[in-house]
Amino acid sequence: MKLKIEQLNLSHLISLVAKAVSPRSPKPALSCVKFSAGEEGLILDATDQELWIRSSSxxxxxxxxGEVLVDARLIEEIVKNLPKSDVQIETEENKRVKITCEKSKFELFTQEVEEFPEFKPPNPQFEFDLSPILLRDMLEKVMFSASTDEIMKNLNGVYIEIEGKTIRLISADGFRMALTEKEIATPDIPEQTPYMGFLLSLRSVREISRIIEAGEEEDKMHVIYDGKKIGLELNRTFVITQRIEAEFPDYKKVLPEGFKTKITLPTNTxxxxxxxxxxxxxxxxxxxRFDIADNIFQISSTSSDYGNSKEEMSIEKEGDDIAIAFNPRFLLEALSRVDDExxxxxxxxxxxxxxxxxATLSDYEFIVMPIRM
Incomplete structure (x- = not known):
């Protein structure tokens, strides 16, 4: 294999795929990025066998x-720090790859290409186009409330439901839950689409969001799902991730009913x-602590180490007075994602x-458990 490519282009491609590499993989091939040069241009692949990212130029x-398998961390750092000029990549017979850019020259060891898994996209049993900006915004509204504990597989991710032309994303960590839903404005989804629900790992959805961030606002994302794997194609980048075989809790049972107190106030205030x-x-x-009595809303905090603080504001209240306490971080993370005044x-x-x-939108809900006072 011998090719020439601009440094910025190559660095961008590597940065897109390298996040799929697991730093703890026992298989050396899975710590690598696969370079394939041919009629389709240059294709880069990386995977940990749960998440696969392919990008090309x-x-x-x-x-x-030709093809070559190079350590992902090493090649990413090298290319990122090369001069902004043409990079030449050439494989040699001694199982090494030579990288040259202006006066910089590297000769790196490689792994056996045959040890790298075969690329297997999902079977297109169900597919449609989706606005990547819509998906990114929805993911941003729920990822923060997913559990970061990888042992809790059923909560360490985002649950995705597709029902007719509605897509719904839910996450929870046992103390809070976030839910957002949108109508999919695409003509290729029939009204009678069967219900689908699947859980994707937090790591996978973070990488999907990151790849969308690197795209353009007018781009379209093609989605393929076959019951076990979901594939998302954006421009010349393809992400494949396995659904998590764990049962997400019945979130509908968590949604509270019969409220006794309601208040509405400016989000930023x-x-x-x-x-x-x-x-x-x-x-x-x-x-x-929140103390809501009559039309006064008091927020306070007391610490044996630092002292106390409180603030009051006038509000319009419906229902009973209430005193209740929360983790402030949970509230701030939810409020920062409310797209309403x-x-x-x-x-x-x-x-x-x-x-x-x-207050005026119905596409986002956040549920939080209080703290016993």
Whole structure:
């Protein structure tokens, strides 16, 4: 294999695929990026066998085709720091690859290409186009509330439902839950599409979001699902991820009903107030308290180490008075994702789930468990 490609182009391709590599893989081939040069241009592949990322470019001069397997971390660091000029890559008979850019020259060891898994995209049993910006925004609204504990497989990810022309994303960690839904504005999904629900790992959805971020606003994403794997194609990048074989909790049972207290107030006002009052909360056991009585809303925090803080504001209240406490970080993370000037908080009682949602929009809900006072 011998080819020439611009440094910026090559660095971009490597950065897209390298995140699929597992740093703890016992198989040397899975710590590598596979380079394939041929009629389709330059194709880069990386996988940990749960997540596969493929990206390619035709902006490359190929003198003769071939394949090579190079350590992902090493090649990413080398190419990232090369001069912004043409990079020449050439394989040699001694199982090495030579990389040249201006006066910089590297000769790297390679792995056996035959040890790298075969690329197997999902069977197109169900496929449609989706706005990547829509998916990115939906992921941003829910990823933060997924559990980061990889042992809790059924919560360490985002659950995706497709029902007719509605797509719904849900995540939870046992203390909170985020849910967002949108209508899919695409003509190739029939109204009678069967219900589908699948769980993707948090790592996979983070990488999907990152790849979307690197695209353009007018791009379209093609989605393929076969019951076990989901594939997403954006421009010349293809992401394949396995569904997690774990049962996501029945989120509908978590959605509270029969609220006894409701308040609506400006989203940013509440966000900034919680941020200020939470400064004195004790690190590691952060708690802020809401006291809602008549038309006064008081936010307070007390710490044996730092002192106390409180702030009051006038509100319009529906229902009973209530005193309730929360982890301020949970509230701030939810409020920062509310795309509305005003937010509604709905309470049942001091030990029951509280719902947070945009005052005038119905596409986002956040449920949070209070802290016992």
């Amino acid at each position: 035709k902006d490359v001069e190929i003198e003769y085709p 509440l966000y900034q107030s919680i941020k200020r009052i939470g400064v004195v909360a004790k690190p590691g056991s952060e708690t802020i 005003n937010v509604t908080l709905s309470f049942i009682g001091p030990l029951s789930p509280t719902q947070i949602n945009p």
